[in-house]
Ligand code: FES
């Protein structure tokens with residue numbers, strides 16, 4: 001199973017953009033847990049990481065579509081498609097994101 | 102508190118005929134003379150807590166953006182791009198630094214100023230950025246709510262609400278957190294649902310459960326300048342017009358239990374409960390994390406409802422606050438949107454820790470008010486849930502039993518307005534709040550305030 005390993009630990013409420021082989025991923029830490037979703041808005045394909053995270057919701061910085069970063073679910077706005085969400089595990093000082101191939 | 106309902110003597114008489122509920126012409130008059138002149142609750146302050154936060158208040162055919170700019174100020178703008186009029190934001194809330202119009206990509210800062218126009222050189226007559234910034238409307242904050250007004254000449258929000266402000270402040274609504282955010286699309290005029298909350302005459306007929314919690318017959322109504330009203334209803338008691346039951350009704354036990362008044366050990370009679378609840382709340386308030394200092398004894402047990410002209414109802418208890426709001430439909434006077442925001446006071450952990458009395462059973466979910474049955478504990482903002490009235494009637498959605506019962510009935514009242522067999526409403530003294538409300542509707546429509 002393809003995966004991305006990240007050795008940088010995030011602060012609470014922090015998020016970072018990751019890119020590996022054309023794959024854009026948004027990694028967030030909320031309530032002590034890590035969540036990873038696609039970093040590309042399903043509306044017009046801008047990077048969500050430039051948007052603002054409140055609780056578990058990120059707002060797309062362009063037209064305001066909202067996504068739940070714990071599930072990838074689209075919560076409204078001009079977008080209607082969910083974004084991919086990836087399972088994340090935590091090993092020692094590494095975060096492992098299981099991505100699709 | 103227990104004096105009989107005031108009579109309608111002081112309330113001017115208004116003929117309430119069907120046209121005000123069904124006529125498209127009347128609807129258009131309201132748009133110009135009522136909606137454009139009054140202060141309206143746009144949403145809750147909680148939704149614009151941090152810079153960049155915004156929410157959209159849809160008020161058909163208008164749509165308004167309320168946002169907190171980077172400098173911390175709260176602003177309100179019409180949600181319409183100044184290029185060719187596209188709707189700027191299609192989402193109902195969020196946090197953004199800039200808003201980009203989905204049509205040709207004009208970009209506005211979250212303080213409303215126009216900051217970027219793609220291919221600006223194409224505008225040979227120039228782009229006057231200041232004039233083409235988002236169009237503001239008046240905005241103010243009070244009671245945990247954001248209020249907007251489209252009229253530059255209207256009085257201030259403080260003047261508009263008058264005595265209501267001081268009456269509500271002891272409840273500290275601004276300290277409560279949202280636990281529920283619902284909208285039901287109703288098939289009735291926006292005033293028809295509002296009228297329903299202007300009288301208690303219907304309660305014995307469609308809300309039988311209230312007999313065993315409230316005493317509606319001894320309620321007191323008050324009528325304020327500006328069209329607002331208030332009604333006070335004794336709680337933790339029973340309907341005094343009916344035989345008093347021997348035992349404390351089961352409907353009260355759930356709340357009493359959270360105050361340590363157990364079925365097995367409580368010695369009081371049915372009519373003692375209200376006073377005992379007041380005493381228990383006074384005694385245990387801090388250990389439950391509730392600061393009741395600014396509230397009177399009666400406010401600890403009773404329910405108070407303010408109808409704020411023209412479309413908002415505030416229902417207050419010490420631990421819970423409801424904002425009910427009706428919004429008109431853009432084109433059809435037979436439809437409206439009925440919103441419910443439920444907020445709750447989150448127990449203050451500090452207060453709990455500092456008190457000598459320990460009341461361990463309750464943690465942070467003391468259910469001492471009548472309606473606190475939401476799933477949310479107020480730590481995360483609930484998602485907005487919007488549905489048709491059919492979903493309520495089918496039992497798929499609920500806005501609480503009481504509101505559901507009203508919704509079941511209200512569409513048939515609207516149908517009645519279309520009947521050749523109906524001329525005008527014939528109101529009684531208990532419906533004086535409806536009368537007062539409509540007399541103020543008339544003042545606005547006729548633009549005669551004396
Ligand atoms: S690109 Fe994200 S909302 Fe349009």
Ligand code: FES
Nearest residue numbers: 182184185202205
């Ligand atoms: S209408 Fe907004 S950019 Fe053209």
Ligand SMILES: [Fe+2]
Nearest residue numbers: 297308503507
């Ligand atoms: Fe009712």
